[in-house]
Amino acid sequence: xxxxxxxxxxxxxxxxxxxxxxxxxxxxxxxxxxxxxxxxxxxxxxxxxxxxxxxxxxxxxxxxxxxxxxxxxxxxxxxxxxxxxxxxxxxxxxxxxxxxxxxxxxxxxxxxxxxxxxxxxxxxxxxxxxxxxxxxxxxxxxxxxxxxxxxxxxxxxxxxxxxxxxxxxxxxxxxxxxxxxxxxxxxxxxxxxxxxxxxxxxxxxxxxxxxxxxxxxxxxxxxxxxxxxxxxxxxxxxxxxxxxxxxxxxxxxxxxxxxxxxxxxxxxxxxxxxxxxxxxxxxxxxxxxxxxxxxxxx
Numbered sequence: 001x002x003x004x005x006x007x008x009x010x011x012x013x014x015x016x017x018x019x020x021x022x023x024x025x026x027x028x029x030x031x032x033x034x035x036x037x038x039x040x041x042x043x044x045x046x047x048x049x050x051x052x053x054x055x056x057x058x059x060x061x062x063x064x065x066x067x068x069x070x071x072x073x074x075x076x077x078x079x080x081x082x083x084x085x086x087x088x089x090x091x092x093x094x095x096x097x098x099x100x101x102x103x104x105x106x107x108x109x110x111x112x113x114x115x116x117x118x119x120x121x122x123x124x125x126x127x128x129x130x131x132x133x134x135x136x137x138x139x140x141x142x143x144x145x146x147x148x149x150x151x152x153x154x155x156x157x158x159x160x161x162x163x164x165x166x167x168x169x170x171x172x173x174x175x176x177x178x179x180x181x182x183x184x185x186x187x188x189x190x191x192x193x194x195x196x197x198x199x200x201x202x203x204x205x206x207x208x209x210x211x212x213x214x215x216x217x218x219x220x221x222x223x224x225x226x227x228x229x230x231x232x233x234x235x236x237x238x239x240x241x242x243x244x245x246x247x248x249x250x251x252x253x254x255x256x257x258x259x260x261x262x263x264x265x266x267x268x269x270x271x272x273x274x275x276x277x278x279x280x281x282x283x284x285x286x287x288x289x290x291x292x293x294x295x296x297x298x
Contacts, residue, residue: 023078024048027070031091034121035114039087041122042070044077045131054160055132057122058085059145062101064094068227072140082132086122088115088148098236105144112151112173119152123159136160138182141167142227146186153182153212163187166226169195169203175210184214189222193237 024047032041042065056076060069065087073083088108095101109115119139127134138161141149146167153162154175159182166188184207188195200216207214219226226241 023080025074025077027074027077032121032125034118037118038091039118039121040065040091041087041125042073042085043129044070044073044083044085046077046080049080049131052131052133053080053082054136054138055082055084055126055129055134057119057126057137057139057149058083059088059119059139059141059148060085061143061145062105063096064089064101064104066094068142069145072142076140082126082129084122084126084129086119088118088145115148116152116155119148119157123157138162140165143167147171150184150186153180153184154210155179156181161185166192166195166222169199171206174206175212177210180207180210180212180214184212186214186216188216188218189226190218191221192226 025044026047027042027044030041030043032039056073058069058072058076060066065085069085073085076083089104093104095104108118123137123139126132126137137159139149139152139157139159140163141147142165144167146164147169148167149162150164150167150169151171151173152159154171154173156179161183163185164187167186169186169188186200186203188200190197200218204216
């Protein structure tokens with residue numbers, strides 16, 4: 001069982017990264033374009049923080065650029081990042097029914113070059129933000145967004161880290177040896193029927209063959225979309241919000257106590273002495289949380 005006490009096991013590992021002052025999160029909404037397509041952007045940052053800090057792109061679920069994606073950007077801002085919830089579909093294309101979400105996703109993915117261009121349009125905007133350290137950019141994707149960020153990692157995108165949260169792992173374009181530059185973290189549910197064990201095993205083999213630095217963590221009992229409180233309203237048995245797993249990743253405990261911000265920090269800082277210490281501390285925390293590191297490569 002997950003508890004806030006368990007979450008506290010990992011707090012010491014991230015104190016050096018936590019903002020010195022209380023977070024004063026500011027947000028902004030804006031339109032941007034890729035080609036002729038108008039896209040909706042949402043950015044969040046801690047106005048009390050000084051100096052440049054890492055930037056994190058947030059790629060939405062198949063529902064589109066909705067409140068769930070924006071909330072993740074705000075949670076990241078509270079943890080000391082600049083969070084940018086991007087839009088892969090087009091302004092106003094937000095679904096509440098699975099049929100509509102599937103149609104939006106299929107339209108967005110039918111042209112891989114256009115999909116990459118939409119991601120890159122947001123990446124360039126984030127790099128230009130004066131608050132962002134352009135050498136430390138990560139991308140986090142949920143569900144559909146998880147497959148997007150993994151696709152960018154497979155393609156050799158110049159990212160420090162990518163994190164897939166309950167995202168599809170199968171691909172028609174497996175990573176080539178030596179091409180993956182980003183450190184990769186996959187967070188999945190072991191009860192997710194959309195990502196069965198054989199898909200996880202195939203991903204492990206793919207990343208190992210590619211020589212990628214990656215880790216897969218499986219959350220016991222978690223089904224698909226386990227971080228989205230609205231998952232139960234979708235009317236799909238495969239989807240279910242899991243508050244215990246979500247709390248470990250941030251949830252009501254806040255992202256500084258949550259594992260997702262800590263792990264993103266680990267990935268961005270990996271290689272430094274501090275980063276190594278944090279990773280070691282993190283692995284103790286994972287045992288306490290009850291999660292299972294399926295594969296670890298560094």
